[in-house]
Amino acid sequence: xxxxxxxxxxxxxxxxxxxxxxxxxxxxxxxxxxxxxxxxxxxxxxxxxxxxxxxxxxxxxxxxxxxxxxxxxxxxxxxxxxxxxxxxxxxxxxxxxxxxxxxxxxxxxxxxxxxxxxxxxxxxxxxxxxxxxxxxxxxxxxxxxxxxxxxxxxxxxxxxxxxxxxxxxxxxxxxxxxxxxxxxxxxxxxxxxxxxxxxxxxxxxxxxxxxxxxxxxxxxxxxxxxxxxxxxxxxxxxxxxxxxxxxxxxxxxxxxxxxxxxxxxxxxxxxxxxxxxxxxxxxxxxxxxxxxxxxxxxxxxxxxxxxxxxxxxxxxxxxxxxxxxxxxxxxxxxxxxxxxxxxxxxxxxxxxxxxxxxxxxxxxxxxxxxxxxxxxxxxxxxxxxxxxxxxxxxxxxxxxxxxxxxxxxxxxxxxxxxxxxxxx
RNA sequence: GGAGAGUUGGCUGAGUGGUCGAUAGCGGCGGUCUUGAAAACCGUUGAGGGUCACACCUCCGGGGGUUCGAAUCCCUCACUCUCCGCCA
Numbered sequence: 175x176x177x178x179x180x181x182x183x184x185x186x187x188x189x190x191x192x193x194x195x196x197x198x199x200x201x202x203x204x205x206x207x208x209x210x211x212x213x214x215x216x217x218x219x220x221x222x223x224x225x226x227x228x229x230x231x232x233x234x235x236x237x238x239x240x241x242x243x244x245x246x247x248x249x250x251x252x253x254x255x256x257x258x259x260x261x262x263x264x265x266x267x268x269x270x271x272x273x274x275x276x277x278x279x280x281x282x283x284x285x286x287x288x289x290x291x292x293x294x295x296x297x298x299x300x301x302x303x304x305x306x307x308x309x310x311x312x313x314x315x316x317x318x319x320x321x322x323x324x325x326x327x328x329x330x331x332x333x334x335x336x337x338x339x340x341x342x343x344x345x346x347x348x349x350x351x352x353x354x355x356x357x358x359x360x361x362x363x364x365x366x367x368x369x370x371x372x373x374x375x376x377x378x379x380x381x382x383x384x385x386x387x388x389x390x391x392x393x394x395x396x397x398x399x400x401x402x403x404x405x406x407x408x409x410x411x412x413x414x415x416x417x418x419x420x421x422x423x424x425x426x427x428x429x430x431x432x433x434x435x436x437x438x439x440x441x442x443x444x445x446x447x448x449x450x451x452x453x454x455x456x457x458x459x460x461x462x463x464x465x466x467x468x469x470x471x472x473x474x475x476x477x478x479x480x481x482x483x484x485x486x487x488x489x490x491x492x493x494x495x496x497x498x499x500x501x502x503x504x505x506x507x508x509x510x511x512x513x514x515x516x517x518x519x520x521x522x523x524x525x526x527x528x529x530x531x532x533x534x535x536x537x538x539x540x541x542x543x544x545x546x547x548x549x550x551x552x553x554x555x556x557x558x559x560x561x562x563x564x565x566x567x568x569x570x571x572x573x574x575x576x577x578x579x580x581x582x583x584x585x586x587x588x589x590x591x592x593x594x595x596x597x598x
Numbered sequence: 599g600g601a602g603a604g605u606u607g608g609c610u611g612a613g614u615g616g617u618c619g620a621u622a623g624c625g626g627c628g629g630u631c632u633u634g635a636a637a638a639c640c641g642u643u644g645a646g647g648g649u650c651a652c653a654c655c656u657c658c659g660g661g662g663g664u665u666c667g668a669a670u671c672c673c674u675c676a677c678u679c680u681c682c683g684c685c686a
Contacts, residue, residue, distance in 0.1 A: 218647070222655040229655090232667040236616040239666095251666045258666090378676095421608090421645085544645095550627090552645080 175279050175539045177554070178211060191285040194292045194501035207278050214271045221264040228257050280389070284536035286501050287510035293500025299513070300500065305484070306493030309519045309575045317520040318570040319451035321577060322348070325597050328569075330451070340441065340449070340456030347597045351572075351584075352459060354591035355565055356434050359461035359486065361591075363562060366482045368432035368463055373412030375435060376403040381415040384541045386507050396438050405438035409462040410559045417466060417543045421552065424545045428475050429466040432562070434459065452566035453525065459565040465558040466543060469534070472556035476510065476532045479560045483514055483528045486563055489587035492571050493517045495524065509534045516567065520574040525567040530560030573597075 181188050185204060192200040231254050238247040291300065322328035327348025333341040344352050360370060382388040382404045387395060396405035406412055413433050422429060437460050441449070448454055463482065467475045480496070487494045499511045508531040515524035535554040538544070543555045576583040581598025589595050 215648075218655080222648075225655060226653095228666080232665095233617070235666045240616085247666080254666050 175536065176282055176285070177535065177539055178207070178275075178279070181207060182211065188285060192282065194286050194290060195283050195504065196292075196294075196502050197283055203278060203282060207275060207282075210271055210275045210278070214268065214275060217264055217268045217271065221261060221268055224257055224261040224264060228254055228261070231257070283506045284509050284533065286504060286508075287532070287534075289498065290504060290510060291498075291500050293502045295500075295502045298500040299497040299503055301495050302498050302512070303484075303496035304493075305488065305495070306491070306517075308493050308517050311519050311574075311577070314579075315520050315574070315577060317451065318518070318573040321573045321582065322451070325582070327351070327597060328452070338456070340454070342452070342455065347592075347594065350592055350594075351569065351597070352565060354588055354593075355568065356459060356461065358489075358588055358591045359562060360432065360434055362482070362486055362489075363432035363461060363463060366430075366478075368430045371413060371416070371431055371433045373406075373409055373416075373433050373435060375406055375412075375438075377406055377411050377415065378403060381411060381418070384418050385411045385414050385537060386540065387411060390506070393442055394440055396440060406435060407439045408437050408460065408561075409433040409435035410464060413462060413464045414537065414541065414557060414559065417555075417557075418541045420542075421544045421546065422466060422555065424468060424547070427467050427471065427545075431464045432461060433464075434461045436460075437564075452570040453521075455566050461562050463560050463562045466538075466555050467558065468545065468547075469553070469556050472532055472534065472558060473510075475556075476512075476530065476558055479530050479558060479562075480512055483530060483560060483562050487514065487516065487527075489585065490568065490572065491585045491587075492568070492575060494527075505529075505531065507531075507533050507536050509536065514563075516571040518567070518571045518574050520577075521570075525571060527563050527567045527571075528561040530558070532556060532558045 176188070181204060185208065189200045189204050192204075197203075231250055235247050235250050235254075238244075238250065291298070293299065316324065319330070322330070325347070327345055329343045329345055330339075332343040333339075336343070364370060376398060379388065379402060382395070387404065387407060391407075395407055397403075398405065412435075413431050416431070417429075437458050439456060439458075441454055441456060444454055463479060465472075465475050465479065484494075484496075494514055494516045497513045497515065499508075499513060504511050511529055511531040513526050514528035514530070515526050517523075518525050534556050537557045538554040541557070543557065544552045545555050547553045572585070573582055576585070581596045584592050584595045584597070
């Protein structure tokens with residue numbers, strides 16, 4: 175959520191930036207927010223004055239009673255009745271205006287960073303880096319779903335029976351490969367200075383609201399209605415919420431956390447080749463990195479997170495490219511996002527395996543993550559996160575790119591975690 | 599699941615209707631003393647709204663109520679702890 179004072183003080187700038195995000199009715203919404211805010215402050219003032227009068231009267235009544243001046247006290251009591259009625263009316267209007275502002279604010283996306291270019295969607299994202307050779311596969315090369323059944327490592331049909339589409343069962347070396355990747359990612363994160371946490375896989379409503387999954391992305395999550403919990407779509411939710419309502423110590427910057435978790439996404443509306451095999455699952459594994467930093471250093475931190483992700487892909491010997499998302503494709507809450515995509519050689523397509531973002535103060539404002547600056551003033555922190563990495567598409571690319579006639583070659587860096595060097 | 603007890607500022611912990619936004623201790627910050635440090639002493643130290651700045655308003659787990667007035671009384675929800683039951 176954007177800070178009201180920023181909207182108030184930089185109206186034109188805010189509107190202009192919002193347009194890059196293709197936010198419709200930017201002027202109208204911002205104007206409305208400012209008008210309502212002016213109303214709010216005026217009402218607040220009136221209501222405060224009303225309360226002040228009541229407080230004064232209450233004190234007077236108290237001392238009158240002590241002095242035994244009953245009648246005078248009773249008289250004053252009458253006065254408070256009108257004030258109370260007045261205040262009630264004002265209070266109701268005030269909370270109505272307040273709610274309207276809140277609703278409007280929640281509908282406004284984050285302002286994109288200066289480097290974010292306008293664009294309609296995916297097609298306008300800018301490739302900023304390319305790494306690795308694209309493997310040339312033979313005619314006999316298979317897409318990963320066929321490799322999965324050929325070597326009996328991932329069973330999609332079994333998952334269909336037990337749960338439904340998008341819940342595969344990993345078997346034998348498939349299961350071990352998963353476990354190895356998780357350990358590899360966690361161990362690399364540890365080396366980069368991320369403190370490992372194991373968060374809950376279900377969160378309450380407040381947490382889902384704070385990181386922005388609610389109210390607008392409710393359809394994306396599985397809901398445990400009996401207890402009013404939400405299955406996490408990413409570890410970002412519980413891990414970022416660790417810091418909700420906290421004033422953190424700036425000495426601890428950058429605060430770095432990593433977490434392995436399973437992620438649950440309903441993915442309503444997806445279909446076709448996008449969901450084939452491991453391309454899009456309802457339950458998948460991911461290691462997430464989360465950082466909290468000061469506004470001065472958050473972009474350095476973003477760069478260091480990107481370096482970390484790039485290092486993982488290099489060690490896995492996968493060709494990848496980095497995209498700077500354009501205004502039309504960047505997420506609602508993000509100021510700047512880089513996507514990492516690996517090339518899946520048999521499918522001959524790029525698959526997104528990581529998304530690294532700086533949310534600046536947008537998330538922190540809702541979460542109330544603050545720190546004290548050098549003047550000891552309370553300020554909002556910047557929050558950042560990234561996948562490091564999401565497993566299924568990595569597995570897909572590993573299987574396809576590293577397939578040989580003898581079997582699937584395991585990259586060297588991973589072998590100490592798998593305990594084998596080939597799947598055959 | 600049953601019975602009971604709790605939830606107060608970074609932490610510990612007072613406060614049961616009237617200057618209580620809250621005693622005290624610890625911690626933090628600043629200072630005195632010291633070659634330096636520790637100890638001791640002095641001062642300072644919650645958040646949000648509002649204001650040019652003050653004033654002022656709100657906040658004692660969340661929400662609602664009683665009252666002229668609530669951290670204090672009532673209702674409700676959440677959470678924590680203890681005992682019992684069940685169980686990985």
